[in-house]
Amino acid sequence: MNALIELDEISKNYGSFRALDRVSLKIDAGITSLLGPNGAGKSTLIKVLLGLLRATSGRGQLLDYQLGRHNRQIREQVGYMPEDDCYLTGLSGVESVQLSAQLSRFASLEALRRAHEILDFCGMGQERYRTVETYSTGMRQKLRFAQALVHDPPILILDEPTSGLDPGERESMLNRIKILACEKGKAVLLCTHILPDVQAVSDAVVILASGRVRVAESLERLSVPTAPSLRVKVLGDADAFMSDLGRAGLKVRSGANGTITVEGVHEELSERIWQQARQAGVGVRSIEPSRNSLEEIFLTAVREQPDGHS
Amino acid sequence: MAIHDVGYRTWQGKLASPWTRWMVITKAGVRRAWQSSWLKRMMFFAWLPAIFFALGFFLWEQSLLNRDMLRMLDGPMRHQMQDLDLKGFSAGLQIEDERVARHSVWSWLLYFFFRYPQGGIMVLMVGIIAPPLISQDVRSRAFLLYFSRPIARWQYALGKIATVWFYLLMISAAPALLLYVLGVFMSPSVQVISDTWDLPLRIVAASAVLMVPTASLALCLSSLTEESRYAGFSWFAVWILGWFTYAVMTAVELGHTAEPDSTTLEKWAPVSLYHTFGEVQGWVFGFAPFEQIKYAALLLAVITVVSTAVLFRSISAPLRA
Numbered sequence: 280m281n282a283l284i285e286l287d288e289i290s291k292n293y294g295s296f297r298a299l300d301r302v303s304l305k306i307d308a309g310i311t312s313l314l315g316p317n318g319a320g321k322s323t324l325i326k327v328l329l330g331l332l333r334a335t336s337g338r339g340q341l342l343d344y345q346l347g348r349h350n351r352q353i354r355e356q357v358g359y360m361p362e363d364d365c366y367l368t369g370l371s372g373v374e375s376v377q378l379s380a381q382l383s384r385f386a387s388l389e390a391l392r393r394a395h396e397i398l399d400f401c402g403m404g405q406e407r408y409r410t411v412e413t414y415s416t417g418m419r420q421k422l423r424f425a426q427a428l429v430h431d432p433p434i435l436i437l438d439e440p441t442s443g444l445d446p447g448e449r450e451s452m453l454n455r456i457k458i459l460a461c462e463k464g465k466a467v468l469l470c471t472h473i474l475p476d477v478q479a480v481s482d483a484v485v486i487l488a489s490g491r492v493r494v495a496e497s498l499e500r501l502s503v504p505t506a507p508s509l510r511v512k513v514l515g516d517a518d519a520f521m522s523d524l525g526r527a528g529l530k531v532r533s534g535a536n537g538t539i540t541v542e543g544v545h546e547e548l549s550e551r552i553w554q555q556a557r558q559a560g561v562g563v564r565s566i567e568p569s570r571n572s573l574e575e576i577f578l579t580a581v582r583e584q585p586d587g588h589s
Numbered sequence: 590m591a592i593h594d595v596g597y598r599t600w601q602g603k604l605a606s607p608w609t610r611w612m613v614i615t616k617a618g619v620r621r622a623w624q625s626s627w628l629k630r631m632m633f634f635a636w637l638p639a640i641f642f643a644l645g646f647f648l649w650e651q652s653l654l655n656r657d658m659l660r661m662l663d664g665p666m667r668h669q670m671q672d673l674d675l676k677g678f679s680a681g682l683q684i685e686d687e688r689v690a691r692h693s694v695w696s697w698l699l700y701f702f703f704r705y706p707q708g709g710i711m712v713l714m715v716g717i718i719a720p721p722l723i724s725q726d727v728r729s730r731a732f733l734l735y736f737s738r739p740i741a742r743w744q745y746a747l748g749k750i751a752t753v754w755f756y757l758l759m760i761s762a763a764p765a766l767l768l769y770v771l772g773v774f775m776s777p778s779v780q781v782i783s784d785t786w787d788l789p790l791r792i793v794a795a796s797a798v799l800m801v802p803t804a805s806l807a808l809c810l811s812s813l814t815e816e817s818r819y820a821g822f823s824w825f826a827v828w829i830l831g832w833f834t835y836a837v838m839t840a841v842e843l844g845h846t847a848e849p850d851s852t853t854l855e856k857w858a859p860v861s862l863y864h865t866f867g868e869v870q871g872w873v874f875g876f877a878p879f880e881q882i883k884y885a886a887l888l889l890a891v892i893t894v895v896s897t898a899v900l901f902r903s904i905s906a907p908l909r910a
Binding site: 329331351352354355357359361363364365366367368369370374378379381382383384385386389393396397399400426428430431455458459462463 | 595596597598599600602603604605606607610613614617621624721725726729730731732733734735736737738739740741
């Protein structure tokens with residue numbers, strides 16, 4: 280099956296500055312997170328995908344539509360939730376969503392019905408009848424989400440959908456995104472700086488830095504370390520226990536929150552760790568296969584030079 | 590809480606035509622503008638002059654039935670009408686052929702209706718409607734909401750321009766056509782329609798002359814700033830400064846000319862948009878040859894083209910950023 284979004288060597292220059300440098304990507308159904316530091320080219324990539332900017336070179340395809348040639352059709356198939364606090368002044372929440380639906384070619388009455396349905400899904404109550412200017416940041420966030428969804432697009436591009444939300448609302452928003460991706464089969468491109476959100480919902484991760492794709496892989500694969508290792512948490516003096524493990528000939532390094540990472544094949548290694556713990560008189564709280572944290576993956580990818588060296 | 594939350598449902602319906610999306614923007618703009626109480630008051634005052642001009646139609650038609658009234662209009666009231674710059678009206682009274690006279694008088698009434706009351710009210714009304722139309726979208730970054738949809742720049746621009754056109758139609762063509770219909774009903778026979786068939790077309794043309802350049806210029810100013818008040822200030826400055834310059838220059842010119850004629854005043858019309866519009870509308874209603882107003886028409890065409898080009902460029906700018 281073809282990918283829903285496919286980019287081939289897309290570049291975008293602003294004068295002499297290259298914002299996107301030969302970006303090649305394939306994005307399937309499910310949730311793909313687009314990560315990158317500020318100025319990495321994420322917004323430019325989104326604008327190229329939406330046809331708001333013309334790529335300097337390269338080719339791309341959304342569903343069956345060519346980037347740059349079928350912009351109107353592409354925008355019919357994409358729901359975009361901008362990061363910026365953008366709204367239409369003087370309109371109530373429900374009118375804003377209705378207008379968005381009408382701009383996406385819904386008839387007036389059907390747009391109103393659909394707007395109410397989507398606002399219900401987004402957890403907006405009677406506040407939908409207030410003008411948007413009176414909304415809090417969280418309410419505006421939900422409104423933009425509703426506007427992106429109202430025309431039932433197969434592809435969603437969500438730019439920082441959880442920023443400005445309280446923890447409860449954040450969880451609800453992530454749940455909605457999961458429902459859309461898992462139950463309704465939509466492809467979601469999630470741009471965010473909040474790594475726990477990515478870890479919570481994403482199937483795949485794309486990391487952009489300096490306009491280049493540094494990482495494009497499923498989160499499952501990225502989480503598996505290159506060398507097998509175990510992460511050990513102990514009750515007692517972790518530093519002394521780490522020294523004991525080192526003296527016993529094991530390759531160890533300290534991790535965050537007093538954890539110890541021990542490199543080696545899992546089956547034989549756990550046995551030796553238990554023995555060393557008994558001898559040292561420390562209690563083992565947990566032994567589990569270690570996984571790469573997204574933060575480590577992100578920082579490594581961003582620090583990497585464009586030619587592939589750290 | 591939602592009354593009937595059905596969760597997320599996919600949608601499979603029939604989509605509307607992509608070519609009518611600008612109307613969605615227009616409807617939203619019209620509804621939004623109508624929330625202003627100032628605009629409602631302005632609309633009320635914009636229709637008041639129509640009553641005065643309806644009286645003109647009534648008097649003229651009555652004068653054809655009652656010669657005493659014609660003598661009164663042509664006699665004691667002649668000076669008042671000349672003071673009011675209604676020379677054309679009294680000139681029409683001199684024409685022997687009733688059918689020709691009717692066409693002339695109706696044309697003058699409609700021309701004056703466009704030129705004086707509606708011309709002034711148009712400046713005020715556009716000054717209320719147009720400044721926030723695009724500047725607020727720039728300020729609230731609503732461009733992304735529009736252009737992430739299947740909306741082209743021309744559809745956005747047309748939607749916004751049509752919002753201004755709608756209100757201008759409501760104060761120009763709509764009352765003028767109503768006056769015309771009123772005139773037809775007050776006239777003694779239906780033959781009047783064949784005598785004046787061209788007047789509805791001239792009304793539409795005069796409205797277009799009023800609407801197209803003004804809407805383009807006003808939205809061009811609106812697109813250049815995030816602050817509606819700056820756009821409003823620029824709009825009024827264009828009209829007031831132009832009118833003031835025209836008044837000063839013609840006064841100086843008349844003071845230095847021994848035998849002033851119509852060209853003395855026409856020469857300075859291009860400095861004032863108000864007078865430029867007046868010149869072209871005079872041609873539309875048949876009171877001036879095209880040769881006399883060609884520069885005024887060219888000026889309005891240039892204003893329209895340049896304003897529209899700037900408007901399109903301004904609309905694209907936030908997307909390129």
